[in-house]
Amino acid sequence: MPVFASIMPDEETTASLWNSIQNVTASNIFSAVLSVVISLILIKVLTKLLEQALGRSKLDQPLQRLIRSLLRGVLWAVAAITVLKSLGIEVTSLVAVLSVVGLAFSLALQNFLSNLAGGMQILASHPFAPGDFVDAGGCSGTVSEIGMFYTKLTTPDNKLVQLPNSTIVSANITNFSAQATRRVELKASASYDAPTERVISLLSGLAADHPLVLGDPAPAVHVDGYGDNAIEYVMRIWCANADYWTVYYDLMDGLKPAFDAAGIEMTYPHVNVHMIK
Numbered sequence: 001m002p003v004f005a006s007i008m009p010d011e012e013t014t015a016s017l018w019n020s021i022q023n024v025t026a027s028n029i030f031s032a033v034l035s036v037v038i039s040l041i042l043i044k045v046l047t048k049l050l051e052q053a054l055g056r057s058k059l060d061q062p063l064q065r066l067i068r069s070l071l072r073g074v075l076w077a078v079a080a081i082t083v084l085k086s087l088g089i090e091v092t093s094l095v096a097v098l099s100v101v102g103l104a105f106s107l108a109l110q111n112f113l114s115n116l117a118g119g120m121q122i123l124a125s126h127p128f129a130p131g132d133f134v135d136a137g138g139c140s141g142t143v144s145e146i147g148m149f150y151t152k153l154t155t156p157d158n159k160l161v162q163l164p165n166s167t168i169v170s171a172n173i174t175n176f177s178a179q180a181t182r183r184v185e186l187k188a189s190a191s192y193d194a195p196t197e198r199v200i201s202l203l204s205g206l207a208a209d210h211p212l213v214l215g216d217p218a219p220a221v222h223v224d225g226y227g228d229n230a231i232e233y234v235m236r237i238w239c240a241n242a243d244y245w246t247v248y249y250d251l252m253d254g255l256k257p258a259f260d261a262a263g264i265e266m267t268y269p270h271v272n273v274h275m276i277k
Contacts, residue, residue, distance in 0.1 A: 032083045032086040035083045035086040036079075036083055042079075043075045043076070046075060050068065050071055054068070111166070112149070114166040115148075115164050115166045116149060118164070118165030118166040118168060118169040119147060119149055119165040120148070123146065127173045128143050128173065128177075129146075132175055132176070132177040133176045133177050134153070134177070135173070135174040135176070136151070136163065136171065137167040137171055139155070140153075141153030141154050141155040141161060147165075148165075149164070150163060151165055151168055180240065180241060181214065181238050182240075182241045183236055183237070184237050184238070184244060184247050184251070185234065185235070185236050186251055186252065186255070187233065188203065188233050188235070189227065189229075189231065189232050189233070190230060190231055191265040191266075191267045194264045194265065199231070199233055200221045200222070200223075202262050203221045204219060204221045206255070207237045207251065210237075212240070212243045212247050213247060214237075217238050219235065219238075220235070220236045230268075235251075237251075
């Protein structure tokens with residue numbers, strides 16, 4: 001309440017506005033009618049030019065609609081001020097009053113306006129599109145709708161999440177669908193008794209035999225570390241973005257059967273105790 005009281009127009013401003021309204025003459029009315037006709041023509045021409053410019057642009061439809069609405073609002077506001085000035089009304093006092101009202105509304109609708117600004121930024125910069133799988137605002141899912149205030153994501157377990165656009169633009173955005181290909185990284189461990197060349201050859205063959213694994217870039221298999229109980233290996237392969245999870249789980253499912261068939265032990269944490277006689 002104190003905030004709104006401090007930004008209310010003073011009595012002098014209100015009185016000046018009221019006096020100018022009372023002093024309207026017939027000549028002022030004629031000038032105002034002429035201003036209305038000219039303003040309508042200009043608004044129609046400028047709106048048509050905007051439509052042509054937007055038609056050639058690559059902006060999303062929601063952003064185009066917002067630009068149209070904002071321009072129309074500005075044009076009508078300018079036209080209204082011009083007509084009032086033709087009537088002899090003190091425009092400076094009126095603008096002061098409207099500025100105060102606008103400030104009050106902006107304070108009350110701060111979150112609303114921040115979400116709107118975030119939606120404009122998303123639609124203008126295109127960090128993702130409907131159908132992309134993203135991690136944004138602390139949530140992962142497939143983008144189902146990009147609105148002016150909220151963005152809707154469908155999670156892998158089919159939950160619909162609505163994220164405020166201000167939250168999304170203020171955080172890191174990871175788009176997993178932006179590129180045509182994606183790298184799959186798998187790790188496995190094998191006993192120190194198994195020759196490293198044999199394990200690398202086995203993993204390379206497992207990747208090469210999968211029909212969805214790309215040959216360029218070629219699969220890469222390397223020793224990734226020497227643990228307390230096993231040698232750790234890493235396998236990096238590439239596939240089409242849409243095939244990522246199919247390739248990942250197919251290879252994960254095939255790792256242990258392939259090791260068992262080759263007689264290679266996949267060790268686990270253990271302790272060897274040596275008895276001294």
